[in-house]
Each structure stands twice: as C-alpha cells, then as structure tokens.
Amino acid sequence: MSINSQSDLRLSGSNNRPSNRRNSQNRPFTEEVKTTYKRSFRDANSIYPPFCRKLDLNVSDYIPEGDIEFPFEDIDDVGDENKIRGNWSSRMDYLLSAVGFIFNLGNLWRFPYYCRINGGGSFCFCYIILMLIAGVPVLLMELALGQFPSMGCLSVWKVVPLFKGIGIAMFMVSCIVCIYYSAFAAWAISYFISSFKFALPWATCSNDWNSIKCSVWNRDNVASCFLQNGTLLRNGSCLIDKEYLSGNSSVLEIASFDVDEHVLPSTEYLHNEVLLMSNRFDKINPINWHLALYLLTAWFIVFLSAFKGVKSSGKAVYVIVIALYMVLFVLFVRFLTLPGSISGLIYFYTPTWKFLADLTVWGTAAGQVFYSLLCCTGGLVTLASYNKFHNNILKDAWILCIVDIMTSLFCGALASSAVGFLCYELEIPLERFSFKGGAQLVFVYLPEAIAKLPVAPIYSILYFAMITAIILTTMNITMETIVSAICDEFPERLRRNHRHVLAFTCVIFYVLGIPLCAAAGLYWLLLLDYFTTTWTLVLLAFLECMAISWAYGVDNFLDNIKWMIGFYPPPYIVWKILWKFVCPFIYLALLSLAWFAYKPVEYEKYKYPIYAEHIGWGISLAPLIAIPVTAVVKFCSTKGTFIQRWLDLFCPENEWGPALAIHRAEYYPLQIPEARRLILPPQKERTNGYDGLIRSNEIIGKQKVQTDSTSGTYIGKMTSLPAFERETAI
Structure with missing residues (x-):
C-alpha cells in the first residue's frame, strides 16, 4: 500500500486526524518495520517488546502488508524531536557539553598526583587499560x-523498579x-x-598574612645577589649592608630553600x-564573607547558564570548552619554553614497571577512571536523555x-612541566x-610557577579563568542532572516550572555551601571529596551493571x-561478556582493593579526628542506604502475592521504552493505538454500498471482523492491548 494513496488510507482504517506525511525514503526505519513484521508474523507474541512480558496474550497469526504511515509526532530534522521535554539544538551541543562535564578537576588535580606517586608511565598504562x-x-x-x-537518573530506573534506589x-x-x-568555584x-x-x-612575602617561614627563592635573583656579595633574605630581597643584618634580628637570611623549613x-x-584557615577540623569560625560573596556569584552564573535548560547551556559550551583547551595549550607551550620543564616532563x-605488580596502583587507576568520567553521578544519563532517539551513542x-x-595526559604534562620549572627555580x-x-x-604549585613568569598577571588571568570555567561547567551539567x-519524576507539576525548581535548588545549595567558606571549610571539602567520589562510584557501577545485565537482561x-x-x-x-561477567x-x-588499602584522610601533617572519619563514612554510606530502603518501599507498595x-x-x-509513540511503533506498532488503527482491520461492521471496498464478512472465533478482498487477511479474537499512559508528543 502506498503511503501517499488516499484510497489506501481509507483501507487502513478510520483515523482522520491530520498529520505531516513524508515519503518513505525520508523515514529510514520504515523498512525496519516491514522486516520486523516479516520476521515475526508467525508468532504474534513476538510483536510485543520484552517490557510487556507480564501480558498473557493469545493472538492469532497476523500478516501485515505494505508500508505504514505513523501520524504521531513531527520529527523533522528542524526543531526538537521531543516537543514536551526538548532536545539538544545540535549534536555538537551535546558532545561539547559532555566533554565539558568529563573535563573536571579530577583530570587536573588528581591524575598528575597519582601518576607521579605510582610510577609515572606505568600508572598511565594502567589507567588506559582500565578505561577501556x-x-x-x-x-x-x-x-x-x-x-x-529520554528520562533523568531517577525515572530511568523504571527499567528495573526494584533498583530505583540506584537512581x-x-x-x-x-x-x-x-x-x-x-x-572550589568561589x-x-x-x-x-x-x-x-x-x-x-x-608572589611575595611582604604581605600582612605572611609568616616568618615564608620564603621567596628566585634563581636569577639569587645569582645576582651572590655576585654582589650580598645576603639573600627570606622575603626575596638582597641585603648588601652586613652591619644592618647583624644589628637587626627581625631580618632573617636564607642560604638555600629547604622544603621542610620554608x-x-x-x-x-x-x-x-x-x-x-584554622588549624583544627572543628574550629568553624570565622566565615570569610568575601568567599561567601564569590560563592553567590558562582551560583548566579550557574542559574543563568541553566535558565533555559539544555538550550542555553548547550550554546554556552561552544565558547567555554573550546576556550578551555586553547588556554590549556597556551599554558603548556609557555611552560615548555622554560628551563627545567622538559626534565620534569x-x-x-618515565615508567617504573615494578608498579604494575602492585594491585593498589590498579585500584587507584580505576578510581581515577570513575572520578574522571564522573560515572554513576547521573550526569551522563541526563546528557544523553536530551539526544534524539537515533543518535549514535556508540560513537x-x-x-x-x-x-x-x-585530556588527562595533557593535564599531567602541564603539571609536570610547571613543577619541573619550579624545581629549577628553587634549586x-x-x-x-x-x-x-x-x-x-x-x-599552590601552579600559581607559584605562574608567578615566576614574565607578565605573570596575564598568565594568571588565563589560568584561573580556565579553572573557573572547568568548575562552573561541571556544576552546570550536575545542576541540570x-x-x-x-x-521527570513529577512531570505534571514540575516540568512547566523548570525555572522555579532551578532557582529553589540553587538557593538551597548556596545556603548549604556557606559553611564551606568557614575557617575549617578546607577540611570539610577534602572530607566530602575523599568519601563521595571514590569507592562509592565503583559500588554504584557494580550495582548498575548487575541490574541491567542480569535483572533486565x-x-x-x-x-x-x-x-x-x-x-x-x-x-x-564481547559487550555481552563485558557487561555480564568482566565488569562486575x-x-x-x-x-576489595579500595577497602584493603584504605588510609585515613589527612591534609599535610594534620590528621583528622576519629569522629571526622565517622562523619565521612556516614556521608559515603548515605546514598547507598537509599538502595535497600527504596527496594523495601517498592516491595511493600506493590500489590499481589510474595512471588x-x-x-x-x-x-x-509499562512506561519504559521510547518516549515518542512513533519510535515505539517502529518495532512494536500493535502497542500504539494510532498504529493499530492503521494495520488492524476494523472490528465494527461498516457498510457503504457504493465504493465496493468491503466485500465480505468473516466469523472467526465467534467474533465478526471485516476483511478487505484485496488483502485476504484473517485475524482472530485479540485480548485488549495495553494503553501506554506515558506522556508523549502526540
């Protein structure tokens, strides 16, 4: 049957609603529908997808014929495919947003450190293998x-309701x-x-906040001072008058830079x-209100960038992400021109292969993989949920x-070249x-190296603009998540009030972030970072993999x-084996490695008190407790016997599946009422007496159905099909 024929449309049913019709060659999945029918018409139950396993269907053989037109949603290439929830304006918006999300602080401040203490190139090898x-x-x-x-991290677990606690x-x-x-943004x-x-x-030690241990050491100034037979002071100045030095005890000389004393x-x-900063974990006051003001600025920027959802944030990343890599490249090239940078690189x-035999190195590399990708935080799920349905996620x-x-290797190269130059300057x-x-x-280290450059303020502006953009981009995507x-969890009440939810959440998070601007804020920040984004993400990945691979299939x-x-x-x-066996x-x-190699959190020489460790474990376990609690609640609220x-x-x-009816109908048209009207013969007797379209009536299974003389199709009595209540753009 031609999809453009009016007579064929009358034959296919009584659906008179207007639709935007296109040629079949512009709809790539029309042939897939025909192929599916030809493959499965002998078993009518196979027409129904795996997510309808609970149905007890007794359907006779059904043979469709011809092409089928789906007048459900307008999915032209122009505009959003999902009119209700929205989509990315372009695939590039999505990719750049995802790149900005995974280019986080983990690449810049964790990877170089772990690489340095775990064998250099050996750690990189472990990291790449575990990434793959x-x-x-x-x-x-x-x-x-x-x-x-097309759901967020909470609603997506309709795939296996028992494991909604993972979301x-x-x-x-x-x-x-x-x-x-x-x-950190503040x-x-x-x-x-x-x-x-x-x-x-x-860059200097002559400020009010500097202590007696503050020392400035610049290689060129040191050489110049020694040539003048002078004495180098801790503040970096060169004293020629020896009598003034002997008569003034407040002036301290420095003969060499000692990392332990200075x-x-x-x-x-x-x-x-x-x-x-205070010297104890429990000493909260005072709050730095300048930092609290910068915190408010950060949240205001996040609110503006996420004000229109993915439409506004997707456009912002065009400039931000490209600028990030440009600044990173400029700083790296500048450091490479400095003495000592190549040695540091x-x-x-340089690999130390004996580290490959250390299991803790592999465990550290795996933790870095999850922290770098920010898997199991819901961000990747949310980013992909705004894609068009047929986007190539494998690519x-x-x-x-x-x-x-x-990015990780590049950030490691930047840090190593800067540290190499810093060691050269400090001798x-x-x-x-x-x-x-x-x-x-x-x-500390990277700003110290930048401060020793000519025209240091320019490079400092570029560097901290990059750091600010990295943090705000991650915050923006996380906030959208x-x-x-x-x-998505409460679409009837909240989907139209997206901006109100965004504003309320930003205000709440700002209030919760003010204590982190206190004197002990650094200790709390490190505690949250240490206990939230390490083994917790790995455990969530294990549960997620088991739920999808074994429960859903x-x-x-x-x-x-x-x-x-x-x-x-x-x-x-390979993917089947990876998801079912290898990854779990x-x-x-x-x-096991993370728990076996656990070390108490500390900052420099300060060790956290025992109760701080307990708080950290409580923060780490709080998200995980939601998994069994949610399972129990779901079980108690479900009707039926125990089994x-x-x-x-x-x-x-039933709501699990493609958000749009036209995508459901590509493979399972009998689920969709609009598609059923187009392919099932009418069950109510129609007579016209003039056009001769209806030639005979057949009695099958004590049910009268109409058949077209040109089709020769017979259909038995069918049980009622499930009507999906999922909100679509029909």
Whole structure:
C-alpha cells in the first residue's frame, strides 16, 4: 500500500486526524518495520517488546502488508524531536557539553598526583587499560540508559523498579558534588579577581598574612645577589649592608630553600588570606564573607547558564570548552619554553614497571577512571536523555573515552612541566620536591610557577579563568542532572516550572555551601571529596551493571541499543561478556582493593579526628542506604502475592521504552493505538454500498471482523492491548 494513496488510507482504517506525511525514503526505519513484521508474523507474541512480558496474550497469526504511515509526532530534522521535554539544538551541543562535564578537576588535580606517586608511565598504562575494559562499558551503558527512554537518573530506573534506589543514590551523589564544587568555584573566582593586580599577591612575602617561614627563592635573583656579595633574605630581597643584618634580628637570611623549613608564599596566600584557615577540623569560625560573596556569584552564573535548560547551556559550551583547551595549550607551550620543564616532563612520564605488580596502583587507576568520567553521578544519563532517539551513542562513547584520556595526559604534562620549572627555580632535585595533589596542586604549585613568569598577571588571568570555567561547567551539567531528575519524576507539576525548581535548588545549595567558606571549610571539602567520589562510584557501577545485565537482561539491553543506532555494538559477544561477567568482577575486585588499602584522610601533617572519619563514612554510606530502603518501599507498595511482587519489580514498567509513540511503533506498532488503527482491520461492521471496498464478512472465533478482498487477511479474537499512559508528543 502506498503511503501517499488516499484510497489506501481509507483501507487502513478510520483515523482522520491530520498529520505531516513524508515519503518513505525520508523515514529510514520504515523498512525496519516491514522486516520486523516479516520476521515475526508467525508468532504474534513476538510483536510485543520484552517490557510487556507480564501480558498473557493469545493472538492469532497476523500478516501485515505494505508500508505504514505513523501520524504521531513531527520529527523533522528542524526543531526538537521531543516537543514536551526538548532536545539538544545540535549534536555538537551535546558532545561539547559532555566533554565539558568529563573535563573536571579530577583530570587536573588528581591524575598528575597519582601518576607521579605510582610510577609515572606505568600508572598511565594502567589507567588506559582500565578505561577501556571498565570505563567505556559503564559509559556506554549510561548513555544508552538515558537516550532510550529520554528520562533523568531517577525515572530511568523504571527499567528495573526494584533498583530505583540506584537512581536515588546517583541523585544524592550529584547533590554532594555540586555543593562542594561550588566552594572550589568561589576559590577560583577569588584568585581570578586577584590576578588583575599589577603584582600577584602570592608572589611575595611582604604581605600582612605572611609568616616568618615564608620564603621567596628566585634563581636569577639569587645569582645576582651572590655576585654582589650580598645576603639573600627570606622575603626575596638582597641585603648588601652586613652591619644592618647583624644589628637587626627581625631580618632573617636564607642560604638555600629547604622544603621542610620554608613555606611558599602561594601556600600562605591560600591558607591565611583566601580561606582564613584554622588549624583544627572543628574550629568553624570565622566565615570569610568575601568567599561567601564569590560563592553567590558562582551560583548566579550557574542559574543563568541553566535558565533555559539544555538550550542555553548547550550554546554556552561552544565558547567555554573550546576556550578551555586553547588556554590549556597556551599554558603548556609557555611552560615548555622554560628551563627545567622538559626534565620534569621526562621524570613525570618515565615508567617504573615494578608498579604494575602492585594491585593498589590498579585500584587507584580505576578510581581515577570513575572520578574522571564522573560515572554513576547521573550526569551522563541526563546528557544523553536530551539526544534524539537515533543518535549514535556508540560513537559518542568512544569519542568521550579518547577525549578524556587525552585530556588527562595533557593535564599531567602541564603539571609536570610547571613543577619541573619550579624545581629549577628553587634549586631542588625533582625527587626531593614534595609533590602533592588536590587543592595544593591547583591553587599552590601552579600559581607559584605562574608567578615566576614574565607578565605573570596575564598568565594568571588565563589560568584561573580556565579553572573557573572547568568548575562552573561541571556544576552546570550536575545542576541540570538534579533539576531534570526532579522534573521527570513529577512531570505534571514540575516540568512547566523548570525555572522555579532551578532557582529553589540553587538557593538551597548556596545556603548549604556557606559553611564551606568557614575557617575549617578546607577540611570539610577534602572530607566530602575523599568519601563521595571514590569507592562509592565503583559500588554504584557494580550495582548498575548487575541490574541491567542480569535483572533486565543484557540481550534486551543490546536490542534497545540496536533499536536506537540500527545495529548491535560490534562485537556483540564481547559487550555481552563485558557487561555480564568482566565488569562486575572488576568492580568487585576494585572495591576489595579500595577497602584493603584504605588510609585515613589527612591534609599535610594534620590528621583528622576519629569522629571526622565517622562523619565521612556516614556521608559515603548515605546514598547507598537509599538502595535497600527504596527496594523495601517498592516491595511493600506493590500489590499481589510474595512471588508476584518480586516478578513485577524485576519487570520493566509499562512506561519504559521510547518516549515518542512513533519510535515505539517502529518495532512494536500493535502497542500504539494510532498504529493499530492503521494495520488492524476494523472490528465494527461498516457498510457503504457504493465504493465496493468491503466485500465480505468473516466469523472467526465467534467474533465478526471485516476483511478487505484485496488483502485476504484473517485475524482472530485479540485480548485488549495495553494503553501506554506515558506522556508523549502526540
């Protein structure tokens, strides 16, 4: 039957609603529908998808004929495919947003540190291997989970209702990450504003916040002072008058820079000026209200960028992400031109192969993979949920994997070249340099190296603009994850009030972030970062993999991917083995290593009190407790016998599937009322007496049905088909 024939339309049913009709060659999945029918017409139950397993269907053989027109949604290439929820304006918006999401602080302040202390190139080898066999599978799984039903991290677990607690755990982890990332954004904004001064405030020891241990050591100034037979002082000045030195005890000379006795001015600037840092975990006051104001600025920027959802944030990343990599490249090239940078680069990436035999190195590399990709936080699920249904997520997964590996290696090269130059200036060997990761690498060592450059304020402005953009981009996507999850869970009430939910959430998170601006804020930040984004993500990945591969079924999941991209991810058997056996085993092994090699959190020489460790474990376990609690609540609220409840909770809900009816009808048209009217013969007798279209009546199974003389189709009595209540753009 031709889809453009009016007589054929009358034959196909009585659906008179207007529709935007197109030629079949412009609709790539029309042939897929015909192929599906020809393959499965002998077994009518096979017409129904795996997510209708609970139906007891007794359907006779049904043979469709001809092409089928679906007048459900207008899915032209122009505009959104999903008119209600919205889509990315373009695929490039989505890819750049995903790149901005995975280019986070983990690439810049964790990877260089772990690489330095775990054998350099050996750690890079472990990182790449684990990225391929443990990172890419969970990355593809989350992209497919989000894109197939077009839902956020909470609603997507309609696929296996018993494990909806995994989505709640992801939601809670995203909330914690967003709160403490905002404090780092306030730090970066503070540094960015201070960079506009003629002389960088962390370049000297002559400020009010500097202590007696603050020491400035510049190789050129030292050589010049010694040539004049002078005495170098801790503040970096050269004293020629020996009598003044002997008569003034407040002036301290320095013969060499000792990393154990002397303190960099950038360290004291962070501790004493920016943070007003206390010396204890429990000493909260005072709150740095300048930092609280910068925190408010960060949240205001996030609110503006997410005001129109993915439409506004997608356009912002065009400039931000490209600028990030440009600034990163400029800084790296500048450091390469400095003495000592090449030595630092070689020392950093030279492999020490004995570390490959250390299981803790593999565990650390795996933790870095999850922290770098930010898997199991719901962000990747949310990003993919705004894709068009037939977007190639397999290609996206490999692109993001390669970009993440290259970004991590590039950030490691930047840090190693800067540290190499810093060691050259301080005249200390690379192996004696006390290399530390985390906040000290980003806010102490790299700013210290930049302060020693000519026209240092310009490079400092570029550097802290990059740091601010990295943090705000991650916050923006994480915030979109949280708001989308809430709106998708309560679409009738909250979807139209997206901006109100966004504003309310930003205000709540700002209030919760103010204590992180207190004197003990640094200790709390490190505690949250240490206990939230390490083994918790690995455990969530294990549970997610088990729920999809074993409860929902890895074959069903691969069928869903084929539904979206048109083919199974090659090679089929490899992905099946990875998701069912290899990945769960790796995640369990990594959990064992993480717990076996656990070390109490500490900052420099300060060790956290015992109750702080208990607080950290409580924060870490809070998202995980939601998983069994939600399972119990779901079980108690489900009707039926004990066995039936378990079976129902392991089966997907009726709402699980493509969001749009036209995509459901591509493979399972008998589920969709509009499609049924087009392919099923009418069950109510119609007579016209003139056009001769209806020639005979058949009695099958004591039910009168109409048949067209040209079709010769017979259909038996059918049970009622499920009507999907999922909100679509029909």
